[in-house]
Amino acid sequence: MSVKTTIRRLSLAVSAATALSITSAVQAADTIKVGVLHSLSGTMAISETTLKDTMLMLIEEQNKKGGLLGKQLEAVVVDPASNWPLFAEKARELIEKEKVDAVFGCWTSVSRKSVLPVFEELNSLLFYPVQYEGEESSKNVFYTGAAPNQQAIPAVDYLMGQGVKRWVLAGTDYVYPRTTNKILEAYLKAKGVATDDIMINYTPFGHSDWQSIVSEIKKFGSAGKKTAVVSTINGDANVPFYKELGNQGISAEDIPVVAFSVGEEELSGIDTKPLVGHLAAWNYFMSVESDTNDAFIEAWQKFIKSEERVTNDPMEAHYIGFNMWVEAVKKAGTTDPEAVGDALIGVAVPNLSGGLSAMMPNHHITKPVLIGEIQDDGQFQIVSQTPGLVVGDAWSDYLEGSKDLIADWRKPLSCGNYNVKTAKCSGQNY
Amino acid sequence: MMLRTVVTTLFVCLLFPLTAAAAAIETGDARLDAAFEQILDRDFDVKATGVAALAASDHPKTSELLRGLLEGRLRYIKKLKRPVWMQEQDGKERAIDAIDGKPLGEFSKRKFKKFPINNAMRGQIRGLVAAMELSNPDVGVRLSAVNNLLENSEPEHAELFARLLEKESNPEVREAMQSGMAVARLSDPDPAVRSAAISEVADSLAQPVRNRLTRMAAEDADPTVRGEAQLTLQKIEERVTFYGHIETLFFGLSAGSVLVLAAIGLAITFGVMGVINMAHGELIMLGAYTTYVIQQLMPDMLGLSIVLSIPAAFIVSGLMGIAIERGVIRFLYGRPLETLLATFGVSLILQQLVRTLISPQNVPVSNPEFLSGLWQINGVLALTYNRLYIFVFCLLVFAGLFMVLKYTRLGLEVRAVSQNRGMARAMGVRSARVDALTFGLGSGIAGIAGVALSQLTNVGPNLGQAYIVDSFMVVVFGGVGNLWGTLIGGLSLGIANKIMEPWAGAVLAKILVLVFIILFIQKRPRGLFPQKGRAAEG
Numbered sequence: 001m002s003v004k005t006t007i008r009r010l011s012l013a014v015s016a017a018t019a020l021s022i023t024s025a026v027q028a029a030d031t032i033k034v035g036v037l038h039s040l041s042g043t044m045a046i047s048e049t050t051l052k053d054t055m056l057m058l059i060e061e062q063n064k065k066g067g068l069l070g071k072q073l074e075a076v077v078v079d080p081a082s083n084w085p086l087f088a089e090k091a092r093e094l095i096e097k098e099k100v101d102a103v104f105g106c107w108t109s110v111s112r113k114s115v116l117p118v119f120e121e122l123n124s125l126l127f128y129p130v131q132y133e134g135e136e137s138s139k140n141v142f143y144t145g146a147a148p149n150q151q152a153i154p155a156v157d158y159l160m161g162q163g164v165k166r167w168v169l170a171g172t173d174y175v176y177p178r179t180t181n182k183i184l185e186a187y188l189k190a191k192g193v194a195t196d197d198i199m200i201n202y203t204p205f206g207h208s209d210w211q212s213i214v215s216e217i218k219k220f221g222s223a224g225k226k227t228a229v230v231s232t233i234n235g236d237a238n239v240p241f242y243k244e245l246g247n248q249g250i251s252a253e254d255i256p257v258v259a260f261s262v263g264e265e266e267l268s269g270i271d272t273k274p275l276v277g278h279l280a281a282w283n284y285f286m287s288v289e290s291d292t293n294d295a296f297i298e299a300w301q302k303f304i305k306s307e308e309r310v311t312n313d314p315m316e317a318h319y320i321g322f323n324m325w326v327e328a329v330k331k332a333g334t335t336d337p338e339a340v341g342d343a344l345i346g347v348a349v350p351n352l353s354g355g356l357s358a359m360m361p362n363h364h365i366t367k368p369v370l371i372g373e374i375q376d377d378g379q380f381q382i383v384s385q386t387p388g389l390v391v392g393d394a395w396s397d398y399l400e401g402s403k404d405l406i407a408d409w410r411k412p413l414s415c416g417n418y419n420v421k422t423a424k425c426s427g428q429n430y
Numbered sequence: 431m432m433l434r435t436v437v438t439t440l441f442v443c444l445l446f447p448l449t450a451a452a453a454a455i456e457t458g459d460a461r462l463d464a465a466f467e468q469i470l471d472r473d474f475d476v477k478a479t480g481v482a483a484l485a486a487s488d489h490p491k492t493s494e495l496l497r498g499l500l501e502g503r504l505r506y507i508k509k510l511k512r513p514v515w516m517q518e519q520d521g522k523e524r525a526i527d528a529i530d531g532k533p534l535g536e537f538s539k540r541k542f543k544k545f546p547i548n549n550a551m552r553g554q555i556r557g558l559v560a561a562m563e564l565s566n567p568d569v570g571v572r573l574s575a576v577n578n579l580l581e582n583s584e585p586e587h588a589e590l591f592a593r594l595l596e597k598e599s600n601p602e603v604r605e606a607m608q609s610g611m612a613v614a615r616l617s618d619p620d621p622a623v624r625s626a627a628i629s630e631v632a633d634s635l636a637q638p639v640r641n642r643l644t645r646m647a648a649e650d651a652d653p654t655v656r657g658e659a660q661l662t663l664q665k666i667e668e669r670v671t672f673y674g675h676i677e678t679l680f681f682g683l684s685a686g687s688v689l690v691l692a693a694i695g696l697a698i699t700f701g702v703m704g705v706i707n708m709a710h711g712e713l714i715m716l717g718a719y720t721t722y723v724i725q726q727l728m729p730d731m732l733g734l735s736i737v738l739s740i741p742a743a744f745i746v747s748g749l750m751g752i753a754i755e756r757g758v759i760r761f762l763y764g765r766p767l768e769t770l771l772a773t774f775g776v777s778l779i780l781q782q783l784v785r786t787l788i789s790p791q792n793v794p795v796s797n798p799e800f801l802s803g804l805w806q807i808n809g810v811l812a813l814t815y816n817r818l819y820i821f822v823f824c825l826l827v828f829a830g831l832f833m834v835l836k837y838t839r840l841g842l843e844v845r846a847v848s849q850n851r852g853m854a855r856a857m858g859v860r861s862a863r864v865d866a867l868t869f870g871l872g873s874g875i876a877g878i879a880g881v882a883l884s885q886l887t888n889v890g891p892n893l894g895q896a897y898i899v900d901s902f903m904v905v906v907f908g909g910v911g912n913l914w915g916t917l918i919g920g921l922s923l924g925i926a927n928k929i930m931e932p933w934a935g936a937v938l939a940k941i942l943v944l945v946f947i948i949l950f951i952q953k954r955p956r957g958l959f960p961q962k963g964r965a966a967e968g
């Protein structure tokens with residue numbers, strides 16, 4: 001073969017390759033990518049898998065409405081497998097490699113803390129749909145789940161109203177239960193509860209031998225004063241915990257358990273007859289009566305092709321978060337995280353209980369607080385409801401280091417932890 | 431004209447709420463109707479008043495209605511305005527009138543509206559029902575009614591119990607009533623009566639008695655009574671502490687029995703062949719999944735499914751063990767590190783296999799009736815059935831394995847090969863076949879452990895990972911290759927863990943146990959019961 005033919009063939013090949021890559025780049029630019037970062041295996045899969053499916057449904061529905069800014073949305077799903085360092089790796093993969101414009105994900109606070117530096121370094125957006133312990137407000141995170149003043153404190157208020165005098169704070173051993181229990185302990189003591197009347201207990205993820213702990217709870221609760229358990233137990237450890245409560249004959253009338261991380265999804269796999277009367281505090285229940293909720297449940301059950309599947313609070317949080325993101329992108333005219341982040345503040349979208357949810361300057365939203373009792377079909381009977389919406393407070397008023405802090409991401413303050421007394425912003429060190 | 435319209439509209443508006451408030455339930459009995467009206471109100475305080483009104487209505491069906499309300503069985507049909515029971519017949523829901531028992535026809539499930547109640551109301555209804563059921567013909571009902579009143583004792587109950595004792599014939603109920611009378615008399619205005627009551631209840635371990643005595647020791651008006659209450663309380667507390675220790679022992683033994691079941695298969699494979707099998711946890715997991723599959727095949731016969739799962743899990747895990755031995759380990763004898771790596775790879779493969787073929791999430795395994803609930807031995811000691819059965823099961827498995835090793839040909843060959851392989855081969859023992867069968871036996875036992883674990887914990891692809899470290903820990907601590915070592919080691923580790931848990935917490939207790947084992951191994955590297963024999967020492 002002559003040199004000329006070789007060169008001609010080579011240049012043909014190169015131009016073909018370039019053409020292909022240009023077309024694929026053009027095609028890639030035709031969709032807006034949305035990252036979904038939820039555990040699909042491991043101890044948290046029981047709670048997080050359904051959130052991945054919810055995001056797929058929301059994206060499909062938005063695409064049916066014509067997409068966003070004229071482009072179709074594409075979901076990029078990864079499985080961080082309940083492995084906290086893997087969450088950070090997968091987050092980086094989503095932002096750097098897959099070039100997503102926003103990520104909806106995480107459940108445990110430890111997974112959120114793992115990915116936080118990644119989102120701040122790469123300046124992307126995370127929508128975090130789960131109730132958490134507060135004490136954080138990041139420029140790159142939008143907290144659509146409840147802060148302690150939107151879940152934990154009202155739940156304790158409800159129980160106090162029911163005459164509870166002794167408290168067991170039982171949680172899984174990581175940042176969320178530890179911080180929430182710190183806040184609750186301070187709150188209870190501020191309300192005059194004696195230290196002897198508070199029992200705090202931590203167990204590892206996936207703990208299955210609850211015999212002695214439940215026996216301790218039984219003894220603690222038999223001192224003649226009404227006792228309640230405030231449970232921040234996360235993941236599938238809840239299943240053997242509730243089973244042991246049932247086996248040892250602790251009924252909800254004797255010692256009610258109010259859980260912050262147990263919803264319809266976690267209950268759908270267990271026999272709830274022995275659990276009737278135990279409580280959960282959320283901002284949404286599947287049993288809420290509203291037209292928007294009925295429509296959502298219908299669409300969800302059609303999407304997932306099963307009438308047995310349930311909806312829960314973090315799903316509503318993704319519904320709200322996703323709609324807020326869509327609104328903000330339309331408002332900003334671009335998917336650029338910086339612009340969208342600014343545009344998000346003040347956006348208000350309908351929630352599923354018939355009201356509106358608004359994004360506040362501290363990146364938290366307004367939510368109603370609902371207390372529900374477990375029924376024998378795994379649904380919740382709402383027994384108490386705040387009359388209006390509660391604004392999420394990132395920095396608890398009951399902790400010494402936090403009560404002077406506020407978060408306000410509007411310019412010129414643009415600070416996640418601004419101390420109102422010293423008028424200083426202490427920067428991103430959580 | 432305008433005025434007349436306004437007045438008419440106002441009149442209609444005034445009438446409307448009255449007609450709208452026309453009862454949702456019409457039973458014919460005005461008091462029942464009013465009570466139901468209140469029970470259906472949105473305010474929970476009004477609901478509670480409604481329940482009290484229902485109880486006070488003295489209708490013959492009141493206790494039945496209250497019980498139905500409590501258990502969530504009582505429904506109402508809006509269209510018919512009657513409270514009903516829901517009966518399923520041939521896949522359809524039929525309504526039976528709760529007041530007169532007449533069948534009212536078929537309705538869709540959604541038409542059977544519930545009466546929403548909360549915890550406080552449940553407690554209230556239970557107390558009311560208990561009071562009504564003291565004269566129920568059923569012994570069990572009477573007994574639970576008396577026990578319920580014991581919890582919320584009032585001085586008037588003493589008289590109530592005295593009256594009922596005249597008619598009561600059942601000894602258990604009589605005893606409960608007598609103790610109820612004594613507890614009621616603890617709040618009598620006369621200090622002499624109170625004093626006498628204290629001596630009467632001195633043997634009682636019931637919680638309400640202790641609570642009452644604690645309050646009397648602190649708050650009673652009469653100082654003698656206070657002193658007596660204090661003394662009696664101390665004696666009772668001593669007995670309570672004693673039973674508390676027994677309870678901790680039971681918890682420790684049951685936690686230990688789980689460890690033993692998980693480790694005993696490993697004791698054989700590790701002990702006999704010196705093979706570090708990192709896939710042991712997954713063999714346990716396969717046994718648990720076998721239980722799940724069999725339960726799916728016979729969902730109505732939970733008890734039978736568990737019994738059938740035991741041989742099934744043995745076979746499934748045993749075959750998998752033999753496959754691993756023939757396929758992987760056979761080629762790596764004498765190379766422990768490679769075996770470790772290879773079996774670790776096998777464990778990952780097995781986990782992913784389960785994730786792909788079944789589901790990455792946990793699968794629900796139900797507990798049959800005989801494994802739920804608890805055995806109340808006395809006022810303070812109660813043992814849960816599932817743990818009790820598993821402890822007994824562990825001992826049976828141990829005994830079975832022990833007999834296999836001691837009395838069967840296979841057992842003889844296994845012991846020979848583990849003591850001195852060369853000599854055993856010289857005596858005609860086919861050591862390769864023995865290896866495969868030993869591995870199969872150990873894996874089969876792991877499968878049986880999986881059946882037991884499926885009743886205690888979540889069944890998911892990661893089940894094995896939670897038990898592999900514990901299994902090795904027990905085997906190393908108890909002495910490699912020694913069954914008794916595994917049993918004693920496992921049980922004592924379980925007890926140690928459960929003793930420390932109340933004051934150190936679950937996490938720290940585990941850490942302390944591990945630290946203890948590390949220190950123990952420094953002193954006695956071969957474990958509690960090391961293997962003896964020249965070959966073993968070599």
